[in-house]
Amino acid sequence: MPKGIILTPEQQAERREEIVGIALRLIEENGFKKTSMREIAALANMGKSSLYDFFKTKDEIAVYAVEKQIKETTQEARRIVADESSPEQCLRKIMLNHLGVPKQYRTVLMWLNTESDYLEEEYRNRLQAIRYAYQDVVQSVIENGVALGVFRKTDAALASRLLINSMLSIVYTSRPSTSPEKMLDETMNIILRGIINHGGA
Amino acid sequence: MPKGIILTPEQQAERREEIVGIALRLIEENGFKKTSMREIAALANMGKSSLYDFFKTKDEIAVYAVEKQIKETTQEARRIVADESSPEQCLRKIMLNHLGVPKQYRTVLMWLNTESDYLEEEYRNRLQAIRYAYQDVVQSVIENGVALGVFRKTDAALASRLLINSMLSIVYTSRPSTSPEKMLDETMNIILRGIINHGGA
DNA sequence: ATAAGAAGCGACCAGCGGTCGATATACGGA
DNA sequence: TCCGTATATCGACCGCTGGTCGCTTCTTAT
Numbered sequence: 266m267p268k269g270i271i272l273t274p275e276q277q278a279e280r281r282e283e284i285v286g287i288a289l290r291l292i293e294e295n296g297f298k299k300t301s302m303r304e305i306a307a308l309a310n311m312g313k314s315s316l317y318d319f320f321k322t323k324d325e326i327a328v329y330a331v332e333k334q335i336k337e338t339t340q341e342a343r344r345i346v347a348d349e350s351s352p353e354q355c356l357r358k359i360m361l362n363h364l365g366v367p368k369q370y371r372t373v374l375m376w377l378n379t380e381s382d383y384l385e386e387e388y389r390n391r392l393q394a395i396r397y398a399y400q401d402v403v404q405s406v407i408e409n410g411v412a413l414g415v416f417r418k419t420d421a422a423l424a425s426r427l428l429i430n431s432m433l434s435i436v437y438t439s440r441p442s443t444s445p446e447k448m449l450d451e452t453m454n455i456i457l458r459g460i461i462n463h464g465g466a
Numbered sequence: 467m468p469k470g471i472i473l474t475p476e477q478q479a480e481r482r483e484e485i486v487g488i489a490l491r492l493i494e495e496n497g498f499k500k501t502s503m504r505e506i507a508a509l510a511n512m513g514k515s516s517l518y519d520f521f522k523t524k525d526e527i528a529v530y531a532v533e534k535q536i537k538e539t540t541q542e543a544r545r546i547v548a549d550e551s552s553p554e555q556c557l558r559k560i561m562l563n564h565l566g567v568p569k570q571y572r573t574v575l576m577w578l579n580t581e582s583d584y585l586e587e588e589y590r591n592r593l594q595a596i597r598y599a600y601q602d603v604v605q606s607v608i609e610n611g612v613a614l615g616v617f618r619k620t621d622a623a624l625a626s627r628l629l630i631n632s633m634l635s636i637v638y639t640s641r642p643s644t645s646p647e648k649m650l651d652e653t654m655n656i657i658l659r660g661i662i663n664h665g666g667a
Numbered sequence: 668a669t670a671a672g673a674a675g676c677g678a679c680c681a682g683c684g685g686t687c688g689a690t691a692t693a694c695g696g697a
Numbered sequence: 698t699c700c701g702t703a704t705a706t707c708g709a710c711c712g713c714t715g716g717t718c719g720c721t722t723c724t725t726a727t
Contacts, residue, residue, distance in 0.1 A: 270692070270693060270704080270705075271693070271694085271703080271704055271705080272704085295584060296581060296583070296584030298499070298581070298584070299584060301682080301683065301684080302683080302684060302685085303682090303684095311706075311707085312706060312707040312708075313684090313685090313707080313708095314685090314686080314687085314706070314707050314708080315705075315706055315707065317684095317685070317686080318705075318706080321685095322684080322685080323683095323684065323685090372580075375579070375580040376580050376581075378576070378580070378635070379573075379576040379577050379579070379580040379581075380497060380499070380577075382497070382573075383496065383497030383499070383500060419652065419655075419656065420643060420644070420649075420652050422643045423636065423643055423644075423649055423652055423653065423656075424652075424656060426635075426636055426639070427632055427636055427653060427656060430631065430632065430635040430636060431628055431631065431632070433635075434579070434627075434631040434634075434635060435624065435627055435628055435631060442621060442623045442624055443621070448621075448624055451620065451621050451624055451625075452624065452628060454620075455620065455624075455625060455628060455657060456656060456657070458659060471673085471723075471724065472672090472673055472674080472724070472725085473673085473674080502713080502715080503714080503715060504713090504715095512676085513675060513676040513677075514676080514677095514715090514716090515675070515677080515716090515717080515718090516674075516675050516676065518715095518716070518717080519674075519675080522716095523715080523716080524714095524715065524716090
């Protein structure tokens with residue numbers, strides 16, 4: 266890219282995606298802290314300063330990546346909810362969809378989970394919004410199940426957080442006891458049998 | 467402490483504890499990244515260089531703090547296991563004990579959970595050892611419950627990770643839906659009803 | 668009196684995230 | 698055709714970080 270040419274919005278977006286891709290790769294390999302803007306810039310074939318024309322801060326790269334990915338995941342979850350009437354199957358499908366998030370997002374997702382309280386307000390708000398949007402979908406399924414009598418009465422907010430966090434920390438673990446799909450399946454079994462009404466009050 | 471006096475081992479240990487206490491406070495308030503060794507040193511009334519006589523690196527302060535705390539928690543868990551024969555009550559008591567970990571450890575525990583893969587090998591190994599030791603206690607309770615027929619057959623390693631991670635991410639959350647004790651109680655209800663044998667195979 | 672050694676710290680280092688002004692190029696209007 | 702303006706790019710720089718090293722100061726044993 267010579268100096269004077271003006272980039273179309275599409276080209277701008279493409280470059281952003283390229284940067285995010287490189288950043289995710291590096292972060293997965295070396296962790297967030299040890300991944301430097303200089304390194305990202307070098308691999309993206311641009312000066313470090315140019316990076317800052319696409320992202321205001323290093324944090325924003327991570328926030329942007331996660332934001333986009335979770336929004337997609339949430340959209341797909343909404344589609345699943347619309348298509349599947351059984352709350353149990355619905356939850357299973359949503360979590361299976363969640364499992365489909367590429368593994369390069371693992372580190373950055375966990376990092377955000379830890380660090381989000383200490384980010385700039387703008388990023389905190391953006392992250393909170395997408396997290397809540399996703400959680401709301403799961404929570405609504407659980408509440409629906411409770412209303413239908415399929416699930417016992419439970420704290421739906423807590424249960425949905427439990428479910429989502431289990432995905433993050435159990436299935437994304439670096440030391441799996443078996444295949445991700447089987448771990449997910451057993452995780453769902455554990456949580457569902459605690460939610461499903463076995464005929465008690 | 468004037469310059470030439472030699473510290474007894476007790477005094478050394480005391481100073482270490484003082485440093486850890488200050489560090490935990492700062493980390494809880496500002497996050498790990500934004501807590502600097504200079505700041506810790508200033509509050510501990512010593513030159514930054516002197517900090518390095520007590521801890522080799524900044525990471526080590528966090529590792530040491532967590533190591534000590536989890537070791538204590540694990541010891542107490544072992545005591546609980548020895549005293550309580552009902553696997554269900556045992557798990558509940560262990561998790562209630564876990565809940566007793568002071569809240570200042572929250573940030574540093576989550577930080578380690580995220581970052582541990584990218585630490586120096588020594589720290590990685592130390593963390594892995596204490597994590598496994600704790601997990602093993604929980605896992606043995608579950609396995610015992612399965613053997614007794616109180617719990618259904620399940621992946622005990624997965625279930626114990628699920629339990630421990632739920633503590634970390636649900637109960638320590640900054641946005642609780644109710645009191646920690648009630649959240650813990652409901653979390654245990656959810657997980658246990660998925661573990662307890664309801665008379666099926 | 669002095670040598671040995673502990674405790675403490677000031678000055679320094681490379682590397683970091685982030686800023687800014689200079690530069691090179693493209694393009695619309697005269 | 699040429700020029701002014703908008704754009705894209707980057708080198709040089711800043712304050713700060715985690716970490717190192719060697720000097721100083723003091724205690725203690727001889």
